[in-house]
Amino acid sequence: MDQLAALxxxxxxxxxxxxxxxxxxxGISHTIVSRQVRQLESHLGAQLLNRTTRRFALTDAGRDYYEASRxxxxxxxxADRNVGRHQARPSGTLRINAPMAFGVLELSNWLPEFIAQYPELHVDLVCNDRIVDLIEEGFDVGLRLTRELPDSTLVARRLGSSRTMLVASPAYLKRHGHPATPDDLARxxxxxxxxxxxxxxWNFAMPDGSRKTVTVKGSFQANTGIALRGAAVAGIGxxxxxxxxxxxxxxxxxxQEVLPAYPMKPRELYALYPQNRHLSPKVRAFVDFAVSIYNKP
Structure with a gap:
């Protein structure tokens, strides 16, 4: 039995x-794959998969063995890729997905420098504020600002933090007053x-170290921070x-910043990429470049 092939x-x-x-x-037959898994089970003396006519599930032993073998x-x-890493030059098309506001206002500040550094690379940037399936839609890497990542098979590389804050126009605050505590937001x-x-x-850090969540309401909501910024500047809320x-x-x-003494939880910036492509030269080059941007002294 070729154990590596079976793994x-x-x-x-x-x-x-x-x-x-x-x-x-x-690129092999169903029969060969099935035989390799059976041989592996025979070699281990343990059942790895519970099979039915239509589906299968990992056994407890199979789950542990799968994680270790992965x-x-x-x-x-x-190790294989390390041999030729320094010889590989990023090339081809790098498809990047990013939130609209981040792509327009932040990524655009440093992406041109990355493009200039790798002239053999063609960058295709797609910005939107909907939930995107990176694998299904063919993206190499996605940038996400979030407080909690969903369970996923994607690799997540944390790049930094982004402060979340409340803002309003001076005209709005003059008309309606400055809230003194998070509870005042109800008005x-x-x-x-x-x-x-x-x-x-909306969740806030309180002076005593605890956290407080208040439920708010208003006349406008949006799926992009750019639209909320425009509404705030216009004095809507x-x-x-x-x-x-x-x-x-x-x-x-x-x-103007509102309630600065009650900070909101920041969002974390991540680069996400599929496991089967996370070490390709173009993805590695982009992620390493992003890390260098957000970890400057």
Whole structure:
């Protein structure tokens, strides 16, 4: 038995969900894949998969063995790629997905430098504020600002944090007053960002170290921070936003920070990419470049 081939067959079966899909991906027959997994079980003296006529599930032993073997295969693949890493030059098309506000206001500041550094690379940037399936839609890497990543098979590389804050125009605050505590927001028109799980629940750090959630309401909600910024500048209400979206308006005095003594939980910036492509030269180059941007002294 070729144990390495059997390990790769088991991994493909588990990740693709069927023996047929694994066989197609590996370019071999269903019979060979099935035989490799059976030989592996015989070698181990343990059943790895519970099979029925239509589906399968990992046994407890199979789950432990799969996780351990996946790490071994990843380490082996990493070692293989390390041999030629310095000889590989990023090329081809790099498809990047990013939130609209981040792509327009933040990524555009440093992406040109990355493009200039890798002239053989063609970058296709797609910005939107809907939930995107990176694998289904053919993206190499996605940038996400979030407080909580969903369970996923994607690799997540944390790049940094983005401060979340409340802002309003001086005219709005003159008309309606400055809230002194989070509870005062119940009397204000609050502008909410809908691309989060509970857009009307705003969470604050209290002076005693505890956290407090208040439920707000208002006349306007949007799935992009750019629209909320415009509404706040126009004096419609108090908006929750990432600081990078409104920093120019704060500097010009068009917006003022609200409740600075009660900070909101920041969002974390991640680069996400599929496991089967996370070490390709173009993805590695982009992620390493992003890390260098957000970890400057």
């Amino acid at each position: 790769r067959a088991l991994r493909r079966v588990v990740e693709l969900g069927s023996f047929t899909a694994a066989a197609d991906a590996m 790490q071994i295969l990843d380490a082996l693949d990493e 204000h028109n609050c502008l909410t960002y809908t691309q989060v799980a509970r857009p009307n629940d 108090i908006a929750t936003t990432a600081s990078f979206i409104v920093q120019p308006e704060l500097d010009r005095g068009e917006l």
